[in-house]
Amino acid sequence: MASRQINRSSFYRRHELYESMFPTNRNPALTFIETGDREIAAWEQSFKQLDDLACIPKRPDRRTVEHWVSDYTFLKSYLRFTALDPERDQVRLDGHTPSGVSRENIEKVLPVVAVVLSSLAGFAFVGGRSSSQGMSTEFKVAFIEFVDAIQINGWHQHQYG
Numbered sequence: 001m002a003s004r005q006i007n008r009s010s011f012y013r014r015h016e017l018y019e020s021m022f023p024t025n026r027n028p029a030l031t032f033i034e035t036g037d038r039e040i041a042a043w044e045q046s047f048k049q050l051d052d053l054a055c056i057p058k059r060p061d062r063r064t065v066e067h068w069v070s071d072y073t074f075l076k077s078y079l080r081f082t083a084l085d086p087e088r089d090q091v092r093l094d095g096h097t098p099s100g101v102s103r104e105n106i107e108k109v110l111p112v113v114a115v116v117l118s119s120l121a122g123f124a125f126v127g128g129r130s131s132s133q134g135m136s137t138e139f140k141v142a143f144i145e146f147v148d149a150i151q152i153n154g155w156h157q158h159q160y161g
Contacts (some may be wrong), residue, residue, distance in 0.1 A: 009083045009112055017080040021124050036124025039078075040117075044127050046075045047117055051110050051132050059138040065146040066156065072109060073099045079120065083112045091147065092159040106143050107135050 011017065020039050024030040053060065053068055060068070069091050076082060082100055084090055090102040101109055110132040121127035149155040 009081050009116060011081050013080050017120075020078070021120065034125060036121070036126045040121055040124055040126050043075065043078055044117055044121065044130055046071065046078075047110075047113055047130055050075065050113075054110060054135045054139045055133040057136045057138055059142050062142070062146050062149060062155070065139075065142050066158075069093070069099050069101050069143075069146070072101060072113075073097060075113065076100050079113070079116055081116055083109065089161050091150065092161070095157050095159045101143075103144065103147055106140060110135065 019026055021036045022033060023037055023039075025032055050068060050072055053064070070093060073093060082098075084098075084100045084102060084105055086098045088102065089104075091099040093099055114130040114132045117127075117130040121130070146155075147160050150158045150160045
């Protein structure tokens, strides 16, 4: 699989990423557009929602953390990147889908997405610089409890490993 490394992140299926950022540029019958599509703004909004939830100094419930991990998994798939080897320990949604989030990298996932988004927005001449506000201790504790529930009880058929 061809990929490009950026700060330990790998982009995959780059042609699909380009097509989602510049949907008309692959068709020679259409006018070439050098600025990116509105999809990039949607990615930035999704990131902001993830970041806002993670920095609130209030402990979220397990279902909220599950949705956060799921939303992060969708966002990284839209961006066609991974920052964690799929073979490494991580939350596997429904026991199969690697989320890219683990006990070891939970505090790093949002800053990495911020760098990726800023780079893509710069390439597409849209949006501003994304940055992470940091993760609250309450969110980190709730995430660890979420992982514990998966490991101990197989919560909602997710797996960790």
